[in-house]
Amino acid sequence: MTDWPQGYDRKVLAEVDSTNAEAARVAGGLIGPTWIKAQKQTAARGRRGRGWANPAGNFAATLVLHPTEPPEQAALRSFVASLALYDAIVAATGRAAGVSLKWPNDVLLNGGKLAGILLESAGHGPRLSHLAIGIGVNLRNAPDVGEVEPGAMRPVSLLSETGADVGPEPFLTLLAQAYARHETQFTTYGFGPIRTAWLDRAARLGEVITARTSRSEITGTFETVDEAGNLVLTTRDTRHAIPAAEVFF
Numbered sequence: 001m002t003d004w005p006q007g008y009d010r011k012v013l014a015e016v017d018s019t020n021a022e023a024a025r026v027a028g029g030l031i032g033p034t035w036i037k038a039q040k041q042t043a044a045r046g047r048r049g050r051g052w053a054n055p056a057g058n059f060a061a062t063l064v065l066h067p068t069e070p071p072e073q074a075a076l077r078s079f080v081a082s083l084a085l086y087d088a089i090v091a092a093t094g095r096a097a098g099v100s101l102k103w104p105n106d107v108l109l110n111g112g113k114l115a116g117i118l119l120e121s122a123g124h125g126p127r128l129s130h131l132a133i134g135i136g137v138n139l140r141n142a143p144d145v146g147e148v149e150p151g152a153m154r155p156v157s158l159l160s161e162t163g164a165d166v167g168p169e170p171f172l173t174l175l176a177q178a179y180a181r182h183e184t185q186f187t188t189y190g191f192g193p194i195r196t197a198w199l200d201r202a203a204r205l206g207e208v209i210t211a212r213t214s215r216s217e218i219t220g221t222f223e224t225v226d227e228a229g230n231l232v233l234t235t236r237d238t239r240h241a242i243p244a245a246e247v248f249f
């Protein structure tokens, strides 16, 4: 496989409950970074305890890593993965128009949700025992609006929005290549360049957005993402650095 990035392994499964669940089961036995891809998931997980609709023809995979950084630093890989997804989508379609990144880690196309990322990890203390970066992309089919939560973004597919018919296998190669590039950038130069590149592609930067947590809702101007990956919103007199929330436009 000439295009496959050096140092990364891959496993392709016909069917699994969830590639993230599989990652947790096998992580202890993996030596290096490994992509686990499934043609079919029967219990795919989304963020915040939700499910993830996974119609045939779409992309579903999890990258398993064994990071050496402290957990907060390792978690910044959600931005690394978002950038990799952006690049893979641009490489697959030949165009960047309409593609943007939504904090914390969705990819939007023409204002609808094209892809989502679910980070899960295990371990305690100063180091994680593994980090699982689960990625789902609506390549050929967008789930029905009825299958997503009320108020959630409209799901879109790459095929319907761009006409590009890219299969999950070639997409994995594009994504793995892009991820390897950004991972090298992250481990060599830290979060700074990743943060800058992410902000260049951010949806609604400088606009008024709403961040909802389990305890509060803040509507303010989307100023930036800080060095720790927090969403920074300003209201009339306050700067809010928000570590985790659901964002609404």
Ligand SMILES: O=C(O)CCCC[C@@H]1SC[C@@H]2NC(=O)N[C@@H]21
Pocket (backbone or CB within 6 Å): 017, 018, 019, 020, 021, 041, 043, 044, 045, 046, 047, 048, 050, 052, 059, 060, 061, 062, 106, 115, 116, 117, 118, 134, 135, 136, 137
């Ligand atoms: O809620 C989100 O936006 C995140 C969705 C992540 C879905 C992917 S599909 C591959 C991997 N396996 C899972 O069970 N979930 C992630």
